[in-house]
Amino acid sequence: MRSPNLNYHALLMDLYQLTMDAAYLENGKAEEIATFEMFIRGLPMDWGYFVAAGIDEALEIICGLRFTEDDIGYLRGTGLFKPVFLGYLEQFKFTGDICAIQEGTPFTVETPIIRVTAPRPESQLIETILLNTVNFQTMIASKASRIVNAAGEAKVIDFGLRRAHGGDAGIMGARSAYLAGAIGTSNVEAAKRYGIPPSGTMAHSYVMGYDDELESFRDYAKTFPKNTVLLI
Structure with missing residues (x-):
């Protein structure tokens, strides 16, 4: 890498x-x-x-x-x-x-x-x-x-960017976690630079944008049928 x-x-x-x-x-x-x-x-x-x-x-x-x-x-x-x-x-x-x-x-x-x-x-x-x-x-x-x-056997993914001490630290942290065995990162720039698989869930703010929680899940799954992780 x-x-x-x-x-x-x-x-x-x-x-x-x-x-x-x-x-x-x-x-x-x-x-x-x-x-x-x-x-x-x-x-x-x-x-x-x-x-x-x-x-x-x-x-x-x-x-x-x-x-x-x-x-x-x-x-x-x-x-x-x-x-x-x-x-x-x-x-x-x-x-x-x-x-x-x-x-x-x-x-x-x-x-x-x-x-x-x-x-x-x-x-x-x-x-x-x-x-x-x-x-x-x-x-x-x-x-x-x-x-x-x-x-x-559970998979580990890096989500550290929002708590990192600046952008550079977030990028270096994603790379370091991947070196150590994490299988992906939420950091899109790090994923692009190093070929790390990008990964993510959904935010609670998305669910709050709907009156019905189940409807928010269904709409999200409809948009990303092969890549949905729901935030419950």
Whole structure:
């Protein structure tokens, strides 16, 4: 399944990634090679595992990470950074190596799911991207997997969009749930992007549009004779 491919802004990172990188460059540590590993320290109570998700998106973001003229102009305006560091960011391109487990893979605590080896400033700069992208989607995939396992033979469908923290989160959540075993989603955009079967019921507002509940059911079933789920 392809990654969410959402728009990602280079400055969507913690400030200290930039200030540490500026210090690395100024103090002769820019050529040092550093290895970072991403893992989770502990499991919630009664959880036996996590399910990895968001890795493909994170890799796509990192490979395409560039700072625009507008980004550089903003950073210059903060007064925090010297011209030599801003010049480094203008030319930034990740050149390191990343090893990761496959999305949808179960893992447990202290298992390295991503290993980054690169010049120290590059390894440092992508930390927030990895944590922001992988943590959320792994959380959704892990919860969805537990629901799927608990449901047994019953089918599980994602209906999370209306409770998601914004549109992007709804799309990433639908994809993560599908990776973990959900068979469909109510999120039409996610269904279109990733080939997830679209699915849904009917809202109570539809039933309230009729004087008679049974009449509302019959009309709906008449319109969708092969795809009717009634809300009782």
